[in-house]
Amino acid sequence: KAGVTQTPRYLIKTRGQQVTLSCSPISGHRSVSWYQQTPGQGLQFLFEYFSETQRNKGNFPGRFSGRQFSNSRSEMNVSTLELGDSALYLCASSQQGWMNTEAFFGQGTRLTVV
């Protein structure tokens, strides 16, 4: 059974640019969550999608957005990149959410903004 797949694995972008990250969940999983991980802040929740609907959003500026497709694949977009957006972006998939069920992370996308 394939795991959670994130692409690309590494990205280098310039300030002011935008970036799109992709996440393909485990087959049969309909919930996809996105997290930002930095050394100072740890893992911070970005948003969660289920059946193409955003059910919850973290405390990030509107430059961070996402969507989910009918096949449960998800994308997140960051516009007008800032140096502070450099981080490891992780997505996690589960069948229906985090309640009493297993949830698995992808390998992450390492974004560096220069």
Add this chain to the structure above:
Amino acid sequence: QKEVEQNSGPLSVPEGAIASLNCTYSDRGSQSFFWYRQYSGKSPELIMFIYSNGDKEDGRFTAQLNKASQYVSLLIRDSQPSDSATYLCARTQGAQKLVFGQGTRLTINP
């Protein structure tokens, strides 16, 4: 007050001993708790989740949950050098969000 508190470590344990990792949380409404292991430069790997008071065992790992005291712990028996990693504790906030602690860095000394 942090929502999920963990001792950042490093926690140093000799090989073969029991490693004990602790986590406290502030939201009594939390229902499920997760332990993830993260090696440097890698993504978090699920160890186990627990939602009922008491113990849950999986191989060398035992999670313990005490909702009245608002803590959850992870015991690693027969610790191996390969267990050296950062251990992340997390609690659910509703069904759509997981709130993580800062992690405890564990080192197993041969």
